Amino acid sequence: MTLSFTPPFDPELDACALARKLIGAALLVRGVGGIVIETEAYAADDPASHSFRGPTLRNSAMFGPAGHAYVYLSYGMHLCLNVVGRPGEAVLIRALRPEWGLDVVRKRRPTGPLCAGPGRLCQALDVRSSDNGRPFDGADLVLRPAVRPTGEVISGPRIGISRAVDLPWRFGLTGETGLSRKF
Known part of the structure; x- marks a missing residue:
């Protein structure tokens, strides 16, 4: 199935509003993908965010245009897509x-x-380091908003961080079995 590009975000939305809005969106990377069921928000003033101390070579995509990918290597092993x-x-x-x-x-x-x-x-979708900074414009990276709500969006603390751990900035779709961890 081919999905056209329709941005599911408004560049004025704060990180939490964007994280909620992405739940239920269709995400494809080079034609392979599915429905987003879990997200985490990271704000500029958030001590757990890569951008907290300002722009660097590593996090420069976070300071680029809205609707682009920020891809980074976590623990030297796994790519993460933002x-x-x-x-x-x-x-x-x-x-x-x-x-x-x-x-x-x-x-x-x-x-x-x-x-x-x-x-x-990222392994399943073949997200690459070279995708960092690329737009979700329908070429290789596609984001399409949910047409209608697909369930209740719940929130809870983020996972795998050591700062601002109590912020309820992790969002997920109720009833999904493929979450990274239960809420």
């Missing part, structure tokens, strides 16, 4: 329900959860 919002803000895509190119996803992730967790998701 959607840039306002300057210095981004939303980490934590999990999705695979729907397009499922045979390809299963080849890339033959065992274990397919797209539950940002590292698994």
Whole structure:
């Protein structure tokens, strides 16, 4: 299935509003993807955010245009895909329900959860370091908003961080089995 580009974000939305809005959106990377079911918000003034101390070579995409990808290597092992919002803000895509190119996803992730967790998701979708800073413009990276609500969006604390751990800036879709961790 081919999805056209329709940005599911307004560059004026704060990181939490964008994270909520991305729940239920369709995400495709080079024709393979699914429905976003879990996100995490990171704001410019958030001590857990890569942008907290200002622009660097590593986080420069976070200060670029809204609707572009911020891709980084976590713990030297796993790529993580984010959607840039306002300057210095981004939303980490934590999990999705695979729907397009499922045979390809299963080849890339033959065992274990397919797209539950940002590292698994990036492996399943073949997100690359070279995708950093690229637009979700419908060429290789596509984001399309949810047509209608697909369930209740819940929130809770973010995962795998050591600062601002109590902020309820992790969002997920109720009833989904492919979340990176239960709420």
